[in-house]
Amino acid sequence: xxxxxxxxxxxxxxxxxxxxxxxxxxxxxxxxxxxxxxxxxxxxxxxxxxxxxxxxxxxxxxxxxxxxxxxxxxxxxxxxxxxxxxxxxxxxxxxxxxxxxxxxxxxxxxxxxxxxxxxxxxxxxxxxxxxxxxxxxxxxxxxxxxxxxxxxxxxxxxxxxxxxxxxxxxxxxxxxxxxxxxxx
Amino acid sequence: xxxxxxxxxxxxxxxxxxxxxxxxxxxxxxxxxxxxxxxxxxxxxxxxxxxxxxxxxxxxxxxxxxxxxxxxxxxxxxxxxxxxxxxxxxxxxxxxxxxxxxxxxxxxxxxxxxxxxxxxxxxx
Numbered sequence: 001x002x003x004x005x006x007x008x009x010x011x012x013x014x015x016x017x018x019x020x021x022x023x024x025x026x027x028x029x030x031x032x033x034x035x036x037x038x039x040x041x042x043x044x045x046x047x048x049x050x051x052x053x054x055x056x057x058x059x060x061x062x063x064x065x066x067x068x069x070x071x072x073x074x075x076x077x078x079x080x081x082x083x084x085x086x087x088x089x090x091x092x093x094x095x096x097x098x099x100x101x102x103x104x105x106x107x108x109x110x111x112x113x114x115x116x117x118x119x120x121x122x123x124x125x126x127x128x129x130x131x132x133x134x135x136x137x138x139x140x141x142x143x144x145x146x147x148x149x150x151x152x153x154x155x156x157x158x159x160x161x162x163x164x165x166x167x168x169x170x171x172x173x174x175x176x177x178x179x180x181x182x183x184x
Numbered sequence: 185x186x187x188x189x190x191x192x193x194x195x196x197x198x199x200x201x202x203x204x205x206x207x208x209x210x211x212x213x214x215x216x217x218x219x220x221x222x223x224x225x226x227x228x229x230x231x232x233x234x235x236x237x238x239x240x241x242x243x244x245x246x247x248x249x250x251x252x253x254x255x256x257x258x259x260x261x262x263x264x265x266x267x268x269x270x271x272x273x274x275x276x277x278x279x280x281x282x283x284x285x286x287x288x289x290x291x292x293x294x295x296x297x298x299x300x301x302x303x304x305x306x307x308x
Contacts, residue, residue, distance in 0.1 A: 126217070154198075
């Protein structure tokens, strides 16, 4: 069902959007040297209590209170366990949440990366007023995308214009491809 | 290769279109993109809607939302008109999405057979 990494990450991003974040930072580090893919999503949304953090990854204890968080966290945690990785959430009510996940890069169960440009396009579509920042880091290079930069360039034109959305998708995918060039 | 400079041109093109339309778009097309929607195949639907709207310049903005609460009918596409009208299309795929844009957004005709009421009636 969640066939690629991009869709797993999108679920986490949607949680941040649901938590009324104004700023969401996504960092992906793909390292051949360390044989790891690390994903960090940091937001300044409503955050969660310690108690809620404990239960949030368990789909069966999800109640109304935790409604904002769906199955996404449980899926992501399951994936990291399956792929020899780690998973953790730190959160403070009123300050925000950080979700950190990692998987072993060449693990046999590691899913394909998927379309990260499209994933960011979806996230922006969900709420264009949020400042999204995405950093894709490899051993040799780095690509940085900031939706605030795009918004500034557009001076009042909506990010939701379909041409702009498609441009963003391709811009991100090209940037990631370039960052990955030195890898293999 | 794409550069941020591209955006200047795109901005001007977008502004021209806005001027022609005089104040906002007539329709808002919303796709349910929660876990249930994605699992049921909302992704290709959303892509199709964005691509077709860009290509044919339909008078709508395409956005997305979380769970609409009728997971069994996903993928769901809702069309909101400027006049306050609201239509819910269910079990949408890429082909149906194309037809909804053509008929509903393009010509103002609701595609009755894809609406939640029609599908519910059919399923009895």
